Amino acid sequence: MLSDIEISRAAKLKPITEIAEQLGIKAEDVIPYGRTKAKVPLNYLNEENIKKCNLILVTAITPNKAGVGKTVTSVATSLGLNYIGKKAAVALREPSLGPCFGMKGGAAGGGYSQVLPMEDINLHFTGDMHAITCANNMIAALLDNYQYNNRNTDKALDRIVWRRVLDVNDRSLRYMVSGLGGSANGIPQEMGFDITPASEIMALFCLSASVEDLQARIERIVLGYRGKEPFTVKDLGVAESIVVLLREAILPNLVQTTENTPAFIHGGPFANIAHGCNSILATKMAMSCNDYVVTESGFGSDLGAEKFLDIKCRISGLRPKATIIVVTTAALKLHGGVHADDIKKPNLDAMKAGLPNLQRHIENMKNFGQSVIVSFNKFHFDTEEEVSHLEQWCGSHGVAFAINNGFAEGGKGAAALAEKVVEVVEKKPSIDINFTYEDDDSLRTKIEKIAT
Amino acid sequence: MLSDIEISRAAKLKPITEIAEQLGIKAEDVIPYGRTKAKVPLNYLNEENIKKCNLILVTAITPNKAGVGKTVTSVATSLGLNYIGKKAAVALREPSLGPCFGMKGGAAGGGYSQVLPMEDINLHFTGDMHAITCANNMIAALLDNYQYNNRNTDKALDRIVWRRVLDVNDRSLRYMVSGLGGSANGIPQEMGFDITPASEIMALFCLSASVEDLQARIERIVLGYRGKEPFTVKDLGVAESIVVLLREAILPNLVQTTENTPAFIHGGPFANIAHGCNSILATKMAMSCNDYVVTESGFGSDLGAEKFLDIKCRISGLRPKATIIVVTTAALKLHGGVHADDIKKPNLDAMKAGLPNLQRHIENMKNFGQSVIVSFNKFHFDTEEEVSHLEQWCGSHGVAFAINNGFAEGGKGAAALAEKVVEVVEKKPSIDINFTYEDDDSLRTKIEKIAT
């Protein structure tokens, strides 16, 4: 089989305006970035369509070194849905250049279930990461300036909590001292850089419902403290200027898959430090012009899907009709205690030993009220015995099961999965979400409820 | 008269593909960034046309607080040339977001001699600054990683001279200590950030003749020393990856003026720290598809034009046919000893007292072998007496003189200046350049020759 990069380069991409027009977005309305990437203006958001559209969430068992192929499954599901005649799109996070640099592909699906142009998406893409980096650091510079001009007055902050960001993996920037070399270089202080996906700007960018909402969220950012009194971007008086830096970045990005179906890739907060899913605006834009939208959350169901449901869905009003949990025999065997070197060897007992992990994730999602489909990402080393056991196990636990072969075959290979998705959505969809905590719970209560 | 921003917003921009097609660049070949910005592929470079095209350099007397309007004059000259029927474009630097942020306009001309879309150009534009920032800092991160992995071996550098950059004005980042917080955060070291236009990447980006040349120049960057032995990007082995980060940025940007004539805006090194003019590739691209190209150098003739001629022209083989020196009565009066508050008051004597400065810049340019045109940027407070004295003075010093009213009237107001340019180019153009120093002079000799 061809490598990801070979498949990527062999793919014949359509002009992005053509993809847009299939979605009912006029060519002259999109903002092109080259010929195969574009931003879509927010006036194409359509609340009627959003309500009607079927949102499918993709999550997974606890991730381990084996990997499970969550992004591949998300892309494949959208391809499968198109393959069986549904109007479907995928909505994904945009990758950070930092960890991607030097690797070929990885954050854009794989095999015949990729989003393209892969290299652009993995590097500068449409500049969103740069704009967020720039906005974050401009606030820092303006805050430093504020401190400098107000030093040794009671206007000065006693403590600064705002950090800078760069979209690069650079351990030496985590903890630094700046402002050295005399007072012309500012005030000595401890500071540091995070990677851009960990910026608070990134998190609120992804949770904004509109440009106005973005500005309101930026205004509420706490930059530091005077005594115990917080000091916000609003207090600094620069929110409007910062929003100017983000006015194009906030528009959802449209690209296409290996089978020329639409893909919305927008916003990329890390799941460990933020909520870890793509922007609300991009998900809604995808739903505005499709009947099915497949989207992905970070890590396993306990972390990423929890945040997707408790945070993104709560804020946006979105309600997935079904949740796909991705598994592989390799990942189950690893949970089952097999050494990482042996996970490609047939071992039914080890797989069985790993099933409690899957069971727990199924229960998690059921507790949220989700209809669950277990999607099995098939590899060449899986035995029929293993697969059929897994299928029976799912049957006996009352959850749908489907084999996904989208990596090797694209939409055709994901047709069975797509059929299962449609079946669940039509016959017993998830209706609402049982949130883990209430919006007005205390911070401590929220944490306890999530942890237990 | 309307403000710059009002004129900018009132302007009716054509699709950038239309501008490209006027230049013989096919719509499907340009890489659009939105509807009014585009990058032009390098295969449109045409050495035949470059040789035939008339390059006009714009410089100025010693800049002071009064300003003289060098960018306005550059844009206006191209408008004037088009107005009198010539096929002309302007080639300018792209501004840095850092100093521009918070100001409305300024680095994109002014009045009816602007390049548009002004706000985009002043902010993220086509992402070139971000790509250069990213390339610069990726080298720094990879170098830090190299140092970390080779610490306490003889492979480690003793001294690092490579700095990071951010496109922001931030004094507190000039001098820092990084790598604090224990060895998981790298090795403590002194470092700092410059503004992106001061990056060595920016300088060599603007001097590159091709992508291959860009890579070769990146490979030669000295990052630090082991003993006295320099250690380059080539030694680090990452040049190819870094070029990938710059492969779109290196393509010249095409935009348009307030009168829909083409403008190439690409590369923006500072003139104080680097050579201070736009990229060779953009100038050559403009010359590949125009009969006249007007371009600008930084500060006064002694600094910016010297670097343009001695560095950019030497490397690229470009030879301007004429040099415009921009003056205003206000700037002359300020040189003549008048207080800054009084420069808008008529004062013939003060203006006369400032003329030695102009004279020196004329001589500078003549020493280089340049045919000189003095362009007088007219303001409402100038008296007829002052203007006519200046004109006579130029006549008596054997240099051409023209009034430029492009700010208030666009191309029409610059027609007289354009006529004068054509006259000089056709009748007594500059032929070659008397370089200040030889390429193989020692560093010390070069500095002495420039200084004397």
Add this chain to the structure above:
Amino acid sequence: MLSDIEISRAAKLKPITEIAEQLGIKAEDVIPYGRTKAKVPLNYLNEENIKKCNLILVTAITPNKAGVGKTVTSVATSLGLNYIGKKAAVALREPSLGPCFGMKGGAAGGGYSQVLPMEDINLHFTGDMHAITCANNMIAALLDNYQYNNRNTDKALDRIVWRRVLDVNDRSLRYMVSGLGGSANGIPQEMGFDITPASEIMALFCLSASVEDLQARIERIVLGYRGKEPFTVKDLGVAESIVVLLREAILPNLVQTTENTPAFIHGGPFANIAHGCNSILATKMAMSCNDYVVTESGFGSDLGAEKFLDIKCRISGLRPKATIIVVTTAALKLHGGVHADDIKKPNLDAMKAGLPNLQRHIENMKNFGQSVIVSFNKFHFDTEEEVSHLEQWCGSHGVAFAINNGFAEGGKGAAALAEKVVEVVEKKPSIDINFTYEDDDSLRTKIEKIAT
């Protein structure tokens, strides 16, 4: 009653040579520091006498804001013993200048139970702290030099654990970056200063049995690591020079009390970070020329006395014949839950509520095999009811009890306590120590045994 400082200044001090001669130390053998302080040469150590001498340990209930007067009790006990005709001395820690600075007295006893000259003892004394500071920092400088000369070779340490010290309270020196300003100023590194009593030099200085032992202990100090391999002062090759810096400091200091009886004050490690008692050499020197020696350990019995017994006694072979636990009604009431403002008010119930604390400390000492005497430090606000309850309580718990009025009356006031001490020592002395842990227990086991 006079203040501490008034009593101190009114005291008539004898020449220190006279005090020495009373102890059998020839005047020409002592090394005077002024007229009332001296160092005693080590040849006066006498193992025969040490074995015969009765060592009395002073500890206390858990210290709280009320204070209990442990140093006052130690001095008073020695005064009382002399008062009733015994040949007795006290052996104490020397105070750190850091926390003492700006306070009048405090670390040298109080009232009529002080060691003198108080101000000298609290400031530079005989220079021991300075010598230790100097030795500590000289090692640091030589190590820095080693690192500088071996930078970027495999001789360089990967990690340095040796810190500098100053005998000053200075929070801003705890965590620093040094070596800035270019390579002429060394290698940037994270470092910091502790207060001198926290220096490892101080700890091993106090545990040394001789100058040779001091050198051997200094050689074993771990300065840092190459990989996982420790690098010691011996590896640095400077131990002999460092010992030269300490050759006078290591000699025990002799001063006198308010009643001109001998006091040995030498070594001052903090009890929280080190073992918290005076030097073995000073205790042994005091025991070489007295029949009774009273010495003090830090904090409460669980911390300071534990370390005295498990560390100092184990290493030195010393075995106290009895342990005095100091209490006050105020401290008991505070343990009993009374607010700090009310501890001077009669409150029998609160005092009773605090007795479990005393009980626990008695048990601690009994577990070590110690014969215990509870010494009650009397204050004017104590009621007879409270005191007699305490006495009965001690009786019913089978421990000796005595009232100590040494603060107000000196040796006469401590006579009853001294009598009780003699009674215990003669009738049912402690014999040996039940150590909490074995010398060859693992670090983890030692910690567990101490904690439980």
Add this chain to the structure above:
Amino acid sequence: MLSDIEISRAAKLKPITEIAEQLGIKAEDVIPYGRTKAKVPLNYLNEENIKKCNLILVTAITPNKAGVGKTVTSVATSLGLNYIGKKAAVALREPSLGPCFGMKGGAAGGGYSQVLPMEDINLHFTGDMHAITCANNMIAALLDNYQYNNRNTDKALDRIVWRRVLDVNDRSLRYMVSGLGGSANGIPQEMGFDITPASEIMALFCLSASVEDLQARIERIVLGYRGKEPFTVKDLGVAESIVVLLREAILPNLVQTTENTPAFIHGGPFANIAHGCNSILATKMAMSCNDYVVTESGFGSDLGAEKFLDIKCRISGLRPKATIIVVTTAALKLHGGVHADDIKKPNLDAMKAGLPNLQRHIENMKNFGQSVIVSFNKFHFDTEEEVSHLEQWCGSHGVAFAINNGFAEGGKGAAALAEKVVEVVEKKPSIDINFTYEDDDSLRTKIEKIAT
């Protein structure tokens, strides 16, 4: 011949009380530090005697790698004077432990012209350096505390100029950042350590006329600035406490020479950064009880003697009766252009070529009004030809000349030099000083006058 350390150890030292008594200082009045060092109380200062006493200054030609033996000459002169029956003492700086550490001797004279006990003097001595270090750093700690308690108020200093000191050679402490690790560790700031002899405390300690004057000088120390307003130790309110730390240190130290004659060694500011001579109090104490006192200034006459005369003499009223300029053939040859490896070879021409340096120093001293004696430090490799040429040259330049063989022979070897000194003092002594500048000259004028 024996080494310095062998001579030092072979010397039979008298009890320091005996030395004191020879000077009329009662044994019970001196403050002993061990048996051979003592401090002398200030009530022994005697202005009558000071006026009568003959002060002899020792300086040298420009110092180079060859060394000239200025301290040896100072000690030898005092020995010679005693040898020929005069009551004489030497007054020297006390050495810094930093540069001395690890070397055997060097800062205490050499050969048979040493001050003793050499090792003590070179290490902790009587603790003066430690007390000064302590006082300096206590101010720093109190200032940090002030800044911490007044942060973000207009009481906080904008700029701190006070540095810390340690008596150690440690390049990595020159430039640091302190206060890291969060606000519990103070405020991040740039700071650094100098070596103790460079402390301003050391400089003013040496210039103080009394304890009261010391306190007044400490109060005037500028610690930093609020805006342009200086902030002093007086403003900090801690001068009295700091003086307490110095109250013993300020007393002159008395030791003895290899021939048991008195030596006052007190105060040790560096000559490059401060005025470079011993304390005024020690010089005056020596003069209070001797007829001749020999003292030394740093570096050559242009630097050290200039400061001695313009600063120390101006402030104290002291007036040397004669100045000895020390030369060697080796140093002259080195000035004459010979390579350092060849200075021990006979070379009359090279010596002659170095004489202009001597001439210039003679003129310097004559300009101050000083009667000059050239003292020739004889080495075994000197030829008679060289020595006799030098003697004639001095004769022809009208200055006294003597050979000093004190290194090899002690007082006997310096008898000729002593005779010459007595002759000059009795026949044509220096009377007053022609100061280089006036006390009320501006700082700029003072610098110009010294430089020209």
